[in-house]
Amino acid sequence: MKKLLYVEIYGRMAHFRKVFTNSTSLSYYFPPRTTVMGIVAAVSGKERDSYYKELDALDYAIEALTPLKKLVFGENYLDTDSVNVKKFRGVGNRVPITKEFIVASKGDFLGYGLYMTYNKEIEEAFKSPKYPLALGTAEMLGWIEKVSVEECEEVKDLSGKSVYGALPASFSVEAGTVITLEYGMPRRFEEGRMSGKLHNYFFPSDGSAVKVKSGEAEGVRCGNKHLVFL
Structure with missing residues (x-):
């Protein structure tokens, strides 16, 4: 058995924000593992760059609790390639x-279910966060609805199982489930805060389960739900 928070x-x-975007700001459907580590660090009150090794030792899995969709907006930014008064006033191109x-495709608010290796200090931090919780950027504040401890069974062979949340894109899955391919996602911080090797995941953006034909990974069964660690 594995104890999870x-x-x-x-x-x-x-x-x-996708790590490979430059002038555009494209978004993943769910927070990468590095972002999840940042969320844990924020509620725990840890300083920037101080937590990479410590929090990398934990396992994380994530699922959508509400159906999700992407909204695309266009904005015009000031052209500051050449610095002058006209450019700062928006005169010219x-x-x-x-x-x-x-955002949520149904209802007013979106939700994620986060599972991680149990840690008493982190449990207390989520119950009383040191810093506000943000869903990616600082202005997109979130809040915590529930904190609990789960006793889960460790699973490696997910073949024939219905899996919730993100799972490796190397898995073979059955047709019929609405899933998105999120490619180029970081798992850990390398030296110099670099993202290191990028990974690809399937993610059911409607919050449903994905029926796996074949696939092996570090995962768990919590109650009637199978999940795979990022």
Whole structure:
């Protein structure tokens, strides 16, 4: 058995910027493992760059608690390639920027269920956060609805199982489930805060389970739910 901390996080909208975007601000459907570590560090009151090794030792799994969709907006930014008064006043050409935001496709608020290796200090931190919880960017604040401790069974062979949340794109899955492919997601911080090797995941954006034909990974069964660690 594996003891996990379960946290339900809700918010109005989210933005988890893809690491390979430059002038555009595209978003993943769910927070990468590095972002989850940042959320844990924030509620625990840890300083920037101080927690990578410590929190990397924990396992994390995540699922959508509400159906999700992406909204795309266009904005015109000031062109500051050359610095002068006219440019700062917006006189002349501006730079068009595309932004993606994650919102609930039904209801007013989106939600994520986060599972992680149990830690008593982190449990207390989620119950009384040191810093506000943000869903990606600082202005997209979220809140915690539930914090509980789950006793889960460790599972490696997910073949024939219905899996909730993110799972490796190397899995073979049955047709019929609405899933998105999120590619190029970081798992850990390398030296110099670099993202290191990027990974690809399937994610059911409607919050349903995905029937796996074949696939092996570090996972768990919590109650009647199978999940895979990021």
